[in-house]
Amino acid sequence: MGDTFQAERVTTGVKGLDAMLDGGLLRGSTTLVKGAPGTGKTCLGLEFLASGAERGEEAGAFITFEHFPRKLHRDARSIGISLEELEKKGLLRTVFTSPEVFITQVRQPEGMLDRLVREMGLSRIVIDSISHLERLSDDPLRLREIAYSFINGLMRHGLTSIITQEEPEILGTSATAAEFGISYLVDTVIQLSYVEMDSSINRALLILKQRASCHDKAIRQFRITDSGITVEKPFEDREGVLSGVPVRRELEAFMEAFGKKERRKGG
Ligand SMILES: Nc1ncnc2c1ncn2[C@@H]1O[C@H](COP(=O)(O)OP(=O)(O)OP(=O)(O)O)[C@@H](O)[C@H]1O
Numbered sequence: 679m680g681d682t683f684q685a686e687r688v689t690t691g692v693k694g695l696d697a698m699l700d701g702g703l704l705r706g707s708t709t710l711v712k713g714a715p716g717t718g719k720t721c722l723g724l725e726f727l728a729s730g731a732e733r734g735e736e737a738g739a740f741i742t743f744e745h746f747p748r749k750l751h752r753d754a755r756s757i758g759i760s761l762e763e764l765e766k767k768g769l770l771r772t773v774f775t776s777p778e779v780f781i782t783q784v785r786q787p788e789g790m791l792d793r794l795v796r797e798m799g800l801s802r803i804v805i806d807s808i809s810h811l812e813r814l815s816d817d818p819l820r821l822r823e824i825a826y827s828f829i830n831g832l833m834r835h836g837l838t839s840i841i842t843q844e845e846p847e848i849l850g851t852s853a854t855a856a857e858f859g860i861s862y863l864v865d866t867v868i869q870l871s872y873v874e875m876d877s878s879i880n881r882a883l884l885i886l887k888q889r890a891s892c893h894d895k896a897i898r899q900f901r902i903t904d905s906g907i908t909v910e911k912p913f914e915d916r917e918g919v920l921s922g923v924p925v926r927r928e929l930e931a932f933m934e935a936f937g938k939k940e941r942r943k944g945g
């Protein structure tokens with residue numbers, strides 16, 4: 679049974695992330711990557727597609743509701759990915775569309791996904807971002823139905839998917855972010871965050887859930903460079919990392935001891 683799961687893992691292409699995910703994403707599963715603006719959601723999606731395509735094994739599509747293809751190509755270049763080359767080889771397609779059109783296409787027989795699967799053997803897909811679906815309805819129940827049928831559509835086509843979601847809070851996680859229950863519908867949830875430490879901003883990655891896997895529970899630092907994302911060591915000696923403003927454990931211990939001494943002196 680364990681061997682079967684191992685065989686069905688799909689690499690994310692992100693250095694250090696597959697190990698956190700018990701070997702990678704499960705083939706045919708859906709992953710939500712959520713985070714504040716600029717935390718690296720689009721970069722992570724681009725690396726995931728490029729890693730499948732560069733091996734010449736798995737064709738991918740990047741569905742964007744916000745970036746013109748030119749901007750996406752520029753963003754990919756900044757982390758060492760040439761989308762042009764992958765597109766020329768027929769291993770990658772970028773689709774700039776509206777949520778309305780995409781939802782209709784996912785549901786429709788012989789729609790966009792059927793065509794991409796038939797024409798290029800589509801296996802991986804990134805949707806950037808699901809937050810744009812919010813404008814399709816004011817009713818949270820209706821939005822949940824839309825998200826449900828949309829995720830089912832991706833699964834029906836056997837795609838390994840990454841869906842991004844924007845969070846408004848820069849520091850800390852936002853309980854108020856429009857969720858429409860999507861975290862419950864997906865197999866894996868990855869949280870990207872900013873963390874303020876020693877007067878500078880660091881990046882943090884945490885796997886909030888992964889079905890059928892024993893995933894890493896640590897909150898790890900990561901970097902974005904011109905060769906992509908690298909996940910590194912956990913935040914050591916810090917507490918409250920998810921608040922965005924963690925405190926150093928030794929400092930806390932020192933302050934506690936110092937405080938007691940002061941109180942003893944005074945009392
Ligand atoms: N070569 C690089 N070196 C260092 N940082 C880089 C490099 N390329 C991109 N970045 C950083 O990556 C971040 C952009 O990441 P990305 O566009 O994936 O974020 P995002 O979460 O998708 O943001 P948004 O919600 O605004 O779409 C920027 O903060 C940028 O500074």
Ligand SMILES: [Mg+2]
Binds near residue numbers: 719720721806
């Ligand atoms: Mg983005």
